[in-house]
Amino acid sequence: xxxxxxxxxxxxxLPDANLDTDIIFPARFLLHTSKTGLGPYAxxxxxxxxxxxxxxxxxxxxxxxxxxxxxxxxxxxxxxSSREQAPWALLDxxxxxxxxxxxxxxxxxxxxxxxxxxxxxxxxxREAMMQDAAAALPIEIDLYQTTIRRRxxxxxxxxxxxWRREALLNGWDEIAIVLNQDRVRIDEFEKRQRAQQPWLYxxx
Amino acid sequence: MSTTPQTLYxxxxxxxxxxxxxxxxxxxxxDRQLVHEVSxxxxxxxxxxxxxxxxxxxxHLAVADHAVPTxxxxxxxxxxxxxxxxxxxxRNTAAFGIRCFDLSDPLQGIVHVIxxxxxxxxxGMTLVCGDSHTSTHGAFxxxxxxxxxxxxxxxxxxxxxxxxxxxxMKVSLNGRLPRGVSAKDAILALIGRLGSAGALxxxxxxxxxxxxxxxxEARMTLCNMSIEAGARMGLIAPDETTFAxxxxxxxxxxxxxxxxxxxxxxxxxxxxxxxxxxxEVMDIGALAPQTSWGTSPDQTAPVNACTPHPDAAxxxxxxxxxxxxxxxxxxxxxxxxxxxTIDTVFIGSCTNGxxxxxxAAAGILKDRRIAPTVTALAVPGSGQVxxxxxxxxxxxxxxxxxxxxxxxxxxxxxxxxxxRLAPGARCASTSNRNFEGRQGSGVRTHIMSPxxxxxxxxxxxxxxxxxxx
Numbered sequence: 001x002x003x004x005x006x007x008x009x010x011x012x013x014l015p016d017a018n019l020d021t022d023i024i025f026p027a028r029f030l031l032h033t034s035k036t037g038l039g040p041y042a043x044x045x046x047x048x049x050x051x052x053x054x055x056x057x058x059x060x061x062x063x064x065x066x067x068x069x070x071x072x073x074x075x076x077x078x079x080x081s082s083r084e085q086a087p088w089a090l091l092d093x094x095x096x097x098x099x100x101x102x103x104x105x106x107x108x109x110x111x112x113x114x115x116x117x118x119x120x121x122x123x124x125x126r127e128a129m130m131q132d133a134a135a136a137l138p139i140e141i142d143l144y145q146t147t148i149r150r151r152x153x154x155x156x157x158x159x160x161x162x163w164r165r166e167a168l169l170n171g172w173d174e175i176a177i178v179l180n181q182d183r184v185r186i187d188e189f190e191k192r193q194r195a196q197q198p199w200l201y202x203x204x
Numbered sequence: 205m206s207t208t209p210q211t212l213y214x215x216x217x218x219x220x221x222x223x224x225x226x227x228x229x230x231x232x233x234x235d236r237q238l239v240h241e242v243s244x245x246x247x248x249x250x251x252x253x254x255x256x257x258x259x260x261x262x263x264h265l266a267v268a269d270h271a272v273p274t275x276x277x278x279x280x281x282x283x284x285x286x287x288x289x290x291x292x293x294x295r296n297t298a299a300f301g302i303r304c305f306d307l308s309d310p311l312q313g314i315v316h317v318i319x320x321x322x323x324x325x326x327x328g329m330t331l332v333c334g335d336s337h338t339s340t341h342g343a344f345x346x347x348x349x350x351x352x353x354x355x356x357x358x359x360x361x362x363x364x365x366x367x368x369x370x371x372x373m374k375v376s377l378n379g380r381l382p383r384g385v386s387a388k389d390a391i392l393a394l395i396g397r398l399g400s401a402g403a404l405x406x407x408x409x410x411x412x413x414x415x416x417x418x419x420x421e422a423r424m425t426l427c428n429m430s431i432e433a434g435a436r437m438g439l440i441a442p443d444e445t446t447f448a449x450x451x452x453x454x455x456x457x458x459x460x461x462x463x464x465x466x467x468x469x470x471x472x473x474x475x476x477x478x479x480x481x482x483x484e485v486m487d488i489g490a491l492a493p494q495t496s497w498g499t500s501p502d503q504t505a506p507v508n509a510c511t512p513h514p515d516a517a518x519x520x521x522x523x524x525x526x527x528x529x530x531x532x533x534x535x536x537x538x539x540x541x542x543x544x545t546i547d548t549v550f551i552g553s554c555t556n557g558x559x560x561x562x563x564a565a566a567g568i569l570k571d572r573r574i575a576p577t578v579t580a581l582a583v584p585g586s587g588q589v590x591x592x593x594x595x596x597x598x599x600x601x602x603x604x605x606x607x608x609x610x611x612x613x614x615x616x617x618x619x620x621x622x623x624r625l626a627p628g629a630r631c632a633s634t635s636n637r638n639f640e641g642r643q644g645s646g647v648r649t650h651i652m653s654p655x656x657x658x659x660x661x662x663x664x665x666x667x668x669x670x671x672x673x
Contacts, residue, residue, distance in 0.1 A: 082336040
């Protein structure tokens with residue numbers, strides 16, 4: 001994965017609750033089988049009008065937010081479908097960090113796999129950053145310190161499982177790590193399971 | 205002997221530990237993966253670029269369901285992107301030695317319908333799929349959850365996933381579902397109560413008399429929509445209903461494998477004194493049929509009621525949510541559902557595309573005609589369901605009522621294929637998500653049971669199925 005260490009950038013406010021992965025990446029574009037170049041489809045039906053022109057009301061079409069790398073999101077962002085096209089499309093737009101009070105669990109896992117942060121903070125903290133975003137103030141994310149620094153200097157610590165933090169800081173390929181470290185453990189598990197639950201290996 | 209009482213989730217978790225990292229996460233062995241055309245191309249591509257192989261090809265089963273057309277199936281797929289995507293699944297699975305049902309295969313169908321009907325899904329397993337409705341398979345007492353494409357790749361390459369242990373929630377459904385009310389209504393009512401993020405981070409175990417009385421089809425409907433309350437997993441302890449369903453299925457344990465499997469499956473219950481992180485009780489004995497009115501599955505109400513007033517919200521944010529949903533849905537506050545006219549009806553999906561669902565809808569449609577203003581689709585969840593329905597004459601009931609009778613696929617549940625609706629359409633749908641644009645850009649979706657959808661098709665507006673029994 002792509003490493004994440006520090007990021008200082010302007011954030012875009014997306015206050016609506018339950019912005020599901022169908023809104024982030026409408027299903028009809030799932031016919032594309034590539035994981036790159038999906039940015040044009042991100043929030044497609046909100047970013048563009050039916051005639052294909054940009055909708056000036058949508059925040060990512062407004063001058064200060066066109067290249068926002070951070071999104072301050074409403075509750076339960078990324079709920080719904082497991083489609084990894086949602087984080088892939090956001091990543092293609094340049095988004096590296098999302099902040100909310102909670103995320104769809106599969107969406108958050110998918111973000112992590114792509115070196116993107118989905119940070120959970122309190123409702124008050126999110127509200128403060130929503131206001132910073134509305135004022136187009138930059139926000140500073142430091143994964144070494146696991147803190148968010150607002151423009152006014154206020155520090156907001158965030159929780160992150162140590163193994164995820166380490167993987168993100170180093171940009172590790174998790175599959176390679178498992179293949180390198182755990183191959184024997186997996187072999188042993190299968191041997192034991194095959195003895196105890198042989199029906200799971202029926203015909204193999 | 206262990207003395208700490210365990211929940212069913214605990215047992216499934218512990219029995220799949222390859223490595224416990226001691227920080228609340230573990231490397232879990234994944235017994236089975238269902239693979240489809242949308243979430244797998246990038247995973248196979250990554251295997252190629254990294255030179256990795258599939259560790260255990262026999263543990264995976266592939267089928268195209270999301271992008272497939274549901275009519276003219278003897279013709280090549282018209283949409284070139286869909287055609288390429290479906291062909292790519294066949295090529296990828298052939299290259300890596302994974303069994304795949306192509307479109308002409310009689311066993312083709314929606315991943316979450318074919319897994320159970322083939323006996324691929326079994327109690328005690330870990331099972332994943334690049335689809336959030338993988339929670340369906342928890343109805344068998346399997347630890348089943350949706351994953352993204354990167355995780356699909358990890359499972360193909362290593363047969364494992366690093367996971368965070370979930371909190372546990374027990375939901376007891378007390379009472380017996382009244383006539384005209386189904387598992388779909390129970391889960392919609394529960395989601396309405398918990399909220400769309402109310403079960404985030406939990407594995408839900410459904411228990412109680414209401415669940416014990418349910419068929420496997422109904423249990424699958426229940427577990428299927430756990431994700432709409434935020435829970436990645438729904439579980440039901442396997443029992444005689446489960447075992448009877450599995451007995452004789454083509455991929456279920458055969459001959460000498462059956463008795464030890466059965467003996468093991470009987471241990472897959474939460475111990476009597478096991479403690480859950482959260483417990484909920486819902487009485488379903490007097491439940492009314494439900495319909496969604498908004499753009500999130502928790503925006504649901506009894507079908508004989510009205511849309512809510514934004515003033516009824518307890519917070520400003522709540523008020524804005526109701527207002528935004530009513531605006532998108534083009535509904536007024538306090539509007540009776542019986543005044544909400546619909547132009548499309550969809551009966552199908554991994555939530556309600558099984559034989560019992562078709563039987564239930566056909567029971568209402570028999571000797572009746574759908575409203576002339578309505579276009580209605582019946583889309584069986586699998587080729588097997590379709591043939592079973594045809595053997596019972598249900599196809600003719602749907603056709604006589606004015607429905608179209610289609611081939612198996614996800615169809616209007618995700619609207620990736622050519623079944624997509626036009627902007628402004630309003631659909632009574634047995635699917636699982638009423639999200640904005642879910643059935644096509646600007647389309648308004650009301651999710652409900654097959655009974656309620658059938659009654660609504662006849663009435664031309666949202667209707668109470670109890671008036672048609």
